[in-house]
Amino acid sequence: MSQLTITLDDKLLHAAQEYARQRGQELDALVAHLLQTTVQPLANPPAPARPLSPRIQRLFGAVQVPADFDYEKVVNEAIQERYGA
Template sequence: MDSKLTLKLDKAVIEQAKEYAKKNQISLSRLIESYLASLTQKEKSNKKEIEITPLVESLSGVVKLPKDFDFKKDYRDHLLEKYK
C-alpha cells in the first residue's frame, strides 16, 4: 500500500534528483523509495558489509587481477618508489 510522505530538502538537491530521475526514466518517488529500501535492506542483511558505490560497481570487472593479488603490498611498493 502506497502512502504519501512530505520531505523538506534543499532546492538544489531536489532539482538534481529530478534531473537524475528523468535521465534514468524513473519517477522521483520510485527513486527515493528504492534508495530507502536499499538502505534498510543492507542494514538488515549485514552491518559489516562494505558499501559499494554505483561508480565503483560500474567499474567492477574492468581490470582483471589474480586471486592472490596483494593490493597493500603493491600500494606500499608504489609509495616506496614514488618517495625514494
C-alpha cells in the first residue's frame, strides 16, 4: 500500500477528523473510501447499451417536435385525461 501526504486547511482537517470520528472510522479510511467511490466508476465505465436495431434507427428523426416541447406536461395531461383528476 502506498502513502500520500496532503495539505489541508486546519478547520477542514479538524472537521474531517470529527466527521470520521462520529462515524467510527479512521480519517485515512474515510478518505480512501471517498476516493474509491469517486474514482472507481471512472476506472470501470458501465457496459455500453445494446445497439438499436436498424428498424429503430430508421425512425430516428421521423417525428419533429418544437424546441419548447414539454414532454412532462404532455404526459401529465394524458394521465389526467385517462384517469381523471
